Amino acid sequence: MAEDVFKKIVSHCKEYGFVFPSSEIYDGLGAVYDYGQNGVELKNNIKQYWWQSMVLLHENIVGIDSSIFMHPTIWKASGHVDAFNDPLIDNRDSKKRYRADVLIEEQIAKYEEKIQKEVAKARKRFGESFDEEMFRKTNPRVLEHAEKMEALHQRFATAMNDNNLEELKQIILDEEIVCPISGTRNWTDVRQFNLMFKTEMGSTAEGASTIYLRPETAQGIFVNYLNVQKTGRMKVPFGIAQIGKAFRNEIVARQFIFRMREFEQMEMQFFVKPGTEMEWFKRWKELRMRWHQALGFGSENYRFHDHDKLAHYANAATDIEFRMPFGFKEVEGIHSRTDFDLKQHEKYSGRSIKYFDPETNESYTPYVIETSIGVDRMFLSIMCHSYQEEQLENGETRVVLRLPAALAPTKLAVLPLVRKDGLPEKAREIMDELKFHFNCKYEEKDTIGKRYRRQDAVGTPYCITIDHDTLKDNTVTLRDRDTMEQTRVSIDQLRALIEDKVSITSVLKRI
Numbered sequence: 336m337a338e339d340v341f342k343k344i345v346s347h348c349k350e351y352g353f354v355f356p357s358s359e360i361y362d363g364l365g366a367v368y369d370y371g372q373n374g375v376e377l378k379n380n381i382k383q384y385w386w387q388s389m390v391l392l393h394e395n396i397v398g399i400d401s402s403i404f405m406h407p408t409i410w411k412a413s414g415h416v417d418a419f420n421d422p423l424i425d426n427r428d429s430k431k432r433y434r435a436d437v438l439i440e441e442q443i444a445k446y447e448e449k450i451q452k453e454v455a456k457a458r459k460r461f462g463e464s465f466d467e468e469m470f471r472k473t474n475p476r477v478l479e480h481a482e483k484m485e486a487l488h489q490r491f492a493t494a495m496n497d498n499n500l501e502e503l504k505q506i507i508l509d510e511e512i513v514c515p516i517s518g519t520r521n522w523t524d525v526r527q528f529n530l531m532f533k534t535e536m537g538s539t540a541e542g543a544s545t546i547y548l549r550p551e552t553a554q555g556i557f558v559n560y561l562n563v564q565k566t567g568r569m570k571v572p573f574g575i576a577q578i579g580k581a582f583r584n585e586i587v588a589r590q591f592i593f594r595m596r597e598f599e600q601m602e603m604q605f606f607v608k609p610g611t612e613m614e615w616f617k618r619w620k621e622l623r624m625r626w627h628q629a630l631g632f633g634s635e636n637y638r639f640h641d642h643d644k645l646a647h648y649a650n651a652a653t654d655i656e657f658r659m660p661f662g663f664k665e666v667e668g669i670h671s672r673t674d675f676d677l678k679q680h681e682k683y684s685g686r687s688i689k690y691f692d693p694e695t696n697e698s699y700t701p702y703v704i705e706t707s708i709g710v711d712r713m714f715l716s717i718m719c720h721s722y723q724e725e726q727l728e729n730g731e732t733r734v735v736l737r738l739p740a741a742l743a744p745t746k747l748a749v750l751p752l753v754r755k756d757g758l759p760e761k762a763r764e765i766m767d768e769l770k771f772h773f774n775c776k777y778e779e780k781d782t783i784g785k786r787y788r789r790q791d792a793v794g795t796p797y798c799i800t801i802d803h804d805t806l807k808d809n810t811v812t813l814r815d816r817d818t819m820e821q822t823r824v825s826i827d828q829l830r831a832l833i834e835d836k837v838s839i840t841s842v843l844k845r846i
């Protein structure tokens with residue numbers, strides 16, 4: 336069922352110009368996608384919402400735009416050359432490749448599903464008087480599943496932290512995990528696979544050096560932090576924000592734009608005094624959750640997931656997960672990265688990049704709290720939540736994208752009722768005035784009903800219809816996407832009525 340909905344969302348994205356498979360006429364390229372005419376607008380609005388929430392709302396956060404290509408030693412220093420690996424395993428029968436950690440995580444989720452099923456069954460049986468907490472504590476089947484889940488969880492966390500590939504394979508064998516394609520347990524050993532893409536810089540083979548496509552935008556911030564601090568006269572604590580492309584040679588690229596090989600990140604590194612990092616970690620966790628929830632999708636659709644296995648640079652980490660049609664999934668990571676990166680860059684570059692505190696006259700290497708969110712994952716979560724098929728009173732169904740108005744690609748569709756009698760000219764006149772304030776689309780083809788449906792499908796929050804009365808009394812019909820209510824309003828009022836509701840400022844004020 337949820338799978339069907341997801342398939343519909345993917346085809347809706349294509350049919351309405353949001354997302355196309357890359358190089359489609361050449362049969363596509365694995366896990367690479369292009370954004371179409373509506374997709375790019377939605378994506379730009381997401382980026383603007385993030386950027387403004389960081390750079391406009393915080394006096395001590397500024398932005399940069401660093402290059403994708405960086406000195407190759409940066410990736411040695413950051414640990415990515417040696418440790419940015421995924422453990423992969425192949426099934427000999429299907430010849431399919433999987434991430435060993437993902438296979439085990441899915442197995443853990445299966446125990447949780449079993450518990451949920453027991454709870455749902457009992458709720459049905461006991462009705463009103465059902466005490467879920469008591470049931471979870473006492474039901475023998477639930478306890479058995481919970482115990483197995485916890486044991487597996489512990490074993491998995493230990494294996495991952497110890498980088499113990501043999502143990503990962505053993506877990507897969509012991510849990511009798513089968514390949515979803517062949518249904519067999521004919522597994523190879525687990526091997527490490529580095530996710531960075533390599534290329535060469537320089538004109539001759541001999542003179543060329545190997546460089547990497549950045550797997551995160553964060554390093555561009557680290558190596559520039561002192562430039563920004565000095566030229567911007569920033570005082571710790573301060574932050575640097577950046578939006579840009581990142582590249583990872585993902586082993587298993589699945590679920591549309593959820594896991595891509597070329598994607599975009601919005602990252603902010605917040606530089607703090609050592610010893611204060613946990614306080615700031617907590618503060619940024621709360622702030623980022625508020626940013627997500629200001630979009631109005633309901634707090635029940637978000638949760639934090641604290642990491643068992645910490646990345647090589649972190650002393651605390653959590654994910655903000657969103658309820659997608661295929662379960663709760665990570666959209667954003669918040670990491671306390673210690674002084675690992677800055678210290679490593681000092682060591683590998685041989686330059687001092689310490690911060691000098693003019694108030695205390697001390698020099699130190701700041702600690703860093705990072706917030707890191709994928710634009711594409713955010714896009715997917717918004718699409719999944721907004722896509723709805725609605726049964727209308729007249730028996731018809733309509734597909735409507737209930738996008739937050741501030742993120743919608745088009746804010747207002749301007750529709751003359753017919754293509755004659757001076758109505759198109761009047762509609763153009765209104766459009767020429769309003770287009771300076773928000774994104775408007777003019778459409779005159781097809782019946783008004785069909786045009787409304789097309790606008791619903793791309794998430795346009797408002798439509799206005801220009802009819803014969805407009806020429807007499809300067810009023811238009813304003814239609815609301817969500818309620819489908821139509822009201823008669825004066826043309827002079829349009830801008831004031833719409834502008835505030837569709838502005839990013841209106842969402843920023845809710846954070």
Ligand code: GAP
Pocket residue numbers: 550551552553583585592593594595596598599600602665666667668705707708709710711712713
């Ligand atoms: N600088 C830290 C960092 O990159 P991460 O958890 O690996 O941390 C941060 O990535 C975010 O980037 C994720 O929460 C996700 O939204 C996005 N992301 C990571 N890999 C991705 C991929 N292959 N495709 C799409 N988005 C991805």
